[in-house]
Amino acid sequence: MATIVQKLRGGRVQASLQTKFFFTFMVLLLIVLGCFLVYVNYMVIQPLKDKTENEMKLAAVQVSDQLNLYINNQNQLSQRILSNKEVFTLLSASDYSQLTLEGLTRSRRLKDIMFQALGPSLNIEDMMIYDLTGERVASYIGYADSPASLRPFLEESSKLPTWNASGYALYRQGADTLSFVRAIRNQNGQVFGYLAVQLDQRYLNRSAAGLAGGKVYIMDQEQRLVSSSPALREGEKVPEFAASPSESAAANGIYLSSGQNYVAYHRSAETGWTTFVVNPRSVVLGPVNSVKYISILLITALILFSFIFIYFSTRNLLLPIRKLRSQILRMNYSNLNMKAGPRTHNNELIQLNSAFQELLERLQESIEREKLALHEEVKSRNSALQAQIAPHFIHNVLYLISIAAQEGKNSVVTEMCKHLSDSLRYIVSSPYQHVALTEELKHTQHYLSLIQHNFEDDLEWEIDGYGGLEQIELPRLVIQPFVENCIEHAFKNTDPPWRIEVRVKVYNGLWAIEIRDNGEGFAPGRIREILDNIEDSDSGVNELRHDTSGIGNMGIVNTVNRLKLMYRNRLFFNIYNHLDGEKGATVQIIASMSKDFY
Secondary structure, eight states, X not given: OHHHHXXXXXXXXXXXXHHHXXXXXXXXXXXXXXXXXXXXXXXXXXXXXXXXXXXXXXXHHHHHHHHHHHHHHHHHXXXXXXXXXXXXXXXXXXXXXXXXXXXXXXXXXXXXXXXXXXXXXXXXXXXXXXXXXXXXXXXXXOOTTSOSBOHHHHHHGGGOHHHHHHSEEEEEETTTEEXXXXXXXXXXXXXXXXXXXXEOHHHHHHHHOOOTTOEEEEEOTTSOEEEEESOOOTTOOOOOOSOOTTTOSSSEEEEEOTTSEEEEEXXXXXXXXXXXXXXXXXXXXXXXXXXXXXXXXXXXXXXXXXXXXXXXXXXXXXXXXXXXXXXXXXXXXXGTXXXXXXXXXXXXXXXXXXXXXXXXXXXXXXXXXXXXXXXXXXXXXXXXXXXXXXXXXXXXXXXXXXXXXXXXXXXXXXXXXXXXXXXXXXXXXXXXXXXXXXXXXXXXXXXXXXHHHHHGGXXXXXXXXXXXXXXXXXXXXXXXXXXXXXXXXXXXXXXXXXXXXXXXEEETTEEEEEEEEOSOOOOTTHHHXXXXXXXXXXXXXXXXXXXXXXXXXXXXXXHHHHHHHHHGGGEEEEXXXXXXXXXXXXXXXXXXXXXXXX
C-alpha cells in the first residue's frame, strides 16, 4: 500500500488500456445520460410542473369567476328593480312611518316590486330598501336580525372604489352577513334611496367547493374571510397569505409558502376579493416527482448495466492486447525469437500477432547488421578525422625542435623532446577511445610548453579548469587544434605579447570550453565560411568541397565533426570576434553532460 501511495505521489501510475477504454465509454455514457436528464427536466418535468401550477392558478380564476357571476346576478337583480319607475315615486313621497296606513301601503308595494324582480328562484338571504337617511323602508323577507339602518355603510361608502365608480359596493354587516348595496337613482343621477341584497352564504361556499386535494379561501380587501372550502372548524384560523393584494402588485400568481404549500391566488377586479387555492407540495409535485423518480431509477439501472457490460466487453476485447503488451515488456535483445501469445478469435488481433512475430525476426536481423556497420563506420570516421589532425601537430613540433638544435639549445631540445614524447604517447595510445577533459587539457599544456620555447616571453598562455572534469569525455585532440590555429594565424599581424586563454566551465548540466586570443581576429566573412564548411561536411560524413590542408580550415572543421560524432545534436559550436575595441576572437564549444557514445 505504501508503494502505491508513493507512486501516486510521484505521478508514475498510468492507467491501463482497459481502464482508459472503460472510462472513455463511461464518460460518453454519462454525457448521453446527462443530455437525457436535461431533456427530461426541460421537456418533461418542467412542463409538467408548469402545467400543474397553471392548473392551480386556473382553479383560482374559476372560483373567482363563479363569485363574479354570483355578484353580477345580484347586480342584474338590482337593475330590474331600479328599472321600475314606481320605486322612484314611492321613495320620493313623504316620510311615512310604517305604523301608518300610507307607510304600510308603500312597504307592501315595494315588496311586490321586489317579488316581481326576484321571480320564483331565490339565491339570496334577503333584500331591503332604505331611504336617503339609511333607514329601512321595506324588507322582502324581513328577518329579525336584518339591519334596520344603513348609516354605518353610508359613512364608509366614500372609501370604497366600486361605490364611487359604479354606485354599488359589497358591504359586511356584522360578522357573517355580506350585502350587495346599490344606490337607487334615476337617469338624471338623482338618488332616492338604497337597495341592499344580503348574499346567501351557501352560494358563496358552493363557489369555493369542488377542488380535490386542496383548500380554497376567499378573502375581502381587508383580509377577512368571505368563504372557505372546506369550512373552518371551530377554533381553526385562516392561514396568513404572503401574496395579499396590498403586498403584491400582480392580480394572480403562485408561490411556495413557508409551510411547504403551493398557494395560487387571483384577485377579482370586480369585487376586489382574492381567491387563494392551497395545495400541499406533495400533491402539486406528485406527478412531477413520479416522473423524476422513475427517470432516476431507469438511469441508475442503465448506468449499472452499462458499467458491467462495458467492463466485461473491454476486458474481453483487450485481454489479448494486454498479453501481447506483457510479452513486449519482457522482450530484450537476448529473446527476440520468443513466440507470440495464444491465438484469439479476433481476426485483427490474429493479424497483429503475426505481424509482431515477423517484426521480431526482421528486427533481429537488422540489429545485427546495423551494429556491425555502425561500429565499422564510426571507427573509420574517427580514425580518418584524427589522422588529419595529428600530422600537423607533429610537423610543427619537429620544426621547432630543429630550430632549437641549430641554435645549440641542448637543454631546451631535451625538454621539448620530453614534452613531445608525452604528447605522442597521448596521441597513439588507444586512439579510438575517448579521454577525460583533464587529459586533453594536459596534452594542450604540453603543446603550449613546446611552443613557449620558440616564442619565449612573446607568448603568454593560461589554462583555467575547475573540478569534476574527469566525468566529461570527448575525442582526443580537440582543444590543441584550436590553440594551434591561434599561433599559426591569429598573431601574424599583431605585436607581442600574444596571449592565449583556455577556460572550462561546468554549470546546469552543461560544460563549455572557450579558447580566447588577443590576435587580429577573423577576417570579414571568414567566420561564415568556416561555419558553412562545418555544415556542408554533414557531421564528417561528406568530404569538404575545397580540399585544403590548412590548419585554419581543416583543423577546425574536423575537430567539430569529431565532436558531432560523439554528441550529435547536443553540441553547440560558435566563433566570434571580440567587440568594443577588444582584439582577438573566441572559439566556444558547449555540450550536454549526458553522454551518447557510439
